[in-house]
Amino acid sequence: xxxxxxxxxxxxxxxxxxxxxxxxxxxxxxxxxxxxxxxxxxxxxxxxxxxxxxxxxxxxxxxxxxxxxxxxxxxxxxxxxxxxxxxxxxxxxxxxxxxxxxxxxxxxxxxxxxxxxxxxxxxxxxxxxxxxxxxxxxxxxxxxxxxxxxxxxxxxxxxxxxxxxxxxxxxxxxxxxxxxxxxxxxxxxxxxxxxxxxxxxxxxxxxxxxxxxxxxxxxxxxxxxxxxxxxxxxxxxxxxxxxxxxxxxxxxxxxxxxxxxxxxxxxxxxxxxxxxxxxxxxxxxxxxxxxxxxxxxxxxxxxxxxxxxxxxxxxxxxxxxxxx
Ligand SMILES: [Zn+2]
Numbered sequence: 001x002x003x004x005x006x007x008x009x010x011x012x013x014x015x016x017x018x019x020x021x022x023x024x025x026x027x028x029x030x031x032x033x034x035x036x037x038x039x040x041x042x043x044x045x046x047x048x049x050x051x052x053x054x055x056x057x058x059x060x061x062x063x064x065x066x067x068x069x070x071x072x073x074x075x076x077x078x079x080x081x082x083x084x085x086x087x088x089x090x091x092x093x094x095x096x097x098x099x100x101x102x103x104x105x106x107x108x109x110x111x112x113x114x115x116x117x118x119x120x121x122x123x124x125x126x127x128x129x130x131x132x133x134x135x136x137x138x139x140x141x142x143x144x145x146x147x148x149x150x151x152x153x154x155x156x157x158x159x160x161x162x163x164x165x166x167x168x169x170x171x172x173x174x175x176x177x178x179x180x181x182x183x184x185x186x187x188x189x190x191x192x193x194x195x196x197x198x199x200x201x202x203x204x205x206x207x208x209x210x211x212x213x214x215x216x217x218x219x220x221x222x223x224x225x226x227x228x229x230x231x232x233x234x235x236x237x238x239x240x241x242x243x244x245x246x247x248x249x250x251x252x253x254x255x256x257x258x259x260x261x262x263x264x265x266x267x268x269x270x271x272x273x274x275x276x277x278x279x280x281x282x283x284x285x286x287x288x289x290x291x292x293x294x295x296x297x298x299x300x301x302x303x304x305x306x307x308x309x310x311x312x313x314x315x316x317x318x319x320x321x322x323x324x
Contacts, residue, residue, distance in 0.1 A: 080116020213252030
């Protein structure tokens with residue numbers, strides 16, 4: 001009997017027995033009380049871990065978006081807060097999110113980015129933004145921030161207060177965290193999405209900044225629009241994506257250095273990715289190979305560091321018309 005068939009047989013047998021089974025062994029007893037207590041431990045640690053991921057993404061990502069506003073074709077005004085409601089959490093975790101994170105059905109501040117206008121104004125987790133006396137979520141807050149002067153009213157416990165906050169101008173892309181063990185990040189022109197698998201895999205904020213810089217470059221260089229354009233024109237988009245990946249690696253390295261992150265040895269990311277995904281080292285249909293990316297990032301770093309040493313502006317070398 002082949003192995004897969006054995007598995008099928010075992011599954012079939014176990015599913016037939018559900019409901020009327022008695023096991024052959026006597027299992028140790030656990031109490032309902034211990035089970036409930038352990039559930040709370042696991043809910044709490046899961047939420048604490050997700051909160052850490054979100055805080056790191058906000059801290060590193062906002063620094064990239066802020067430092068590169070001058071190179072981003074589209075910007076927005078931002079004070080550095082993440083607002084949440086209980087709806088932002090999976091249904092099974094909402095009671096825990098209420099208990100542990102103070103999430104309710106009213107939008108309230110979840111995280112405040114360090115060194116942000118919100119942090120300087122003393123905005124705290126749990127504060128509720130009010131417009132015309134009503135609590136507002138992130139979209140209405142964004143609209144309010146685009147107005148020339150920004151007096152913000154917040155409610156903290158039973159008190160209302162008005163704060164004067166001067167927003168920063170940052171790149172328009174929004175940061176998103178996706179719970180997934182896959183090591184991945186995406187850009188869609190508007191958002192930058194990073195998986196929790198990627199958050200774990202990046203060993204330092206510098207490496208995370210490399211990834212975020214890369215994804216921001218896809219958005220600022222209009223790659224999504226160009227790929228879609230190529231798709232419509234040629235019916236075959238993938239062969240056009242390889243140069244865009246290399247361009248994003250190149251421009252993204254500038255973005256991370258401009259934001260104050262350290263590019264020393266940051267290309268080691270690609271060697272470590274080869275360790276966990278050896279089949280992809282030399283086989284890449286749509287993306288450049290890992291060795292090519294490793295070497296090109298190292299080369300780009302030399303270019304950036306030479307400019308830095310010469311006191312030149314840290315701006316990528318754009319093609320002029322003569323290059324085309
Ligand atoms: Zn990419």
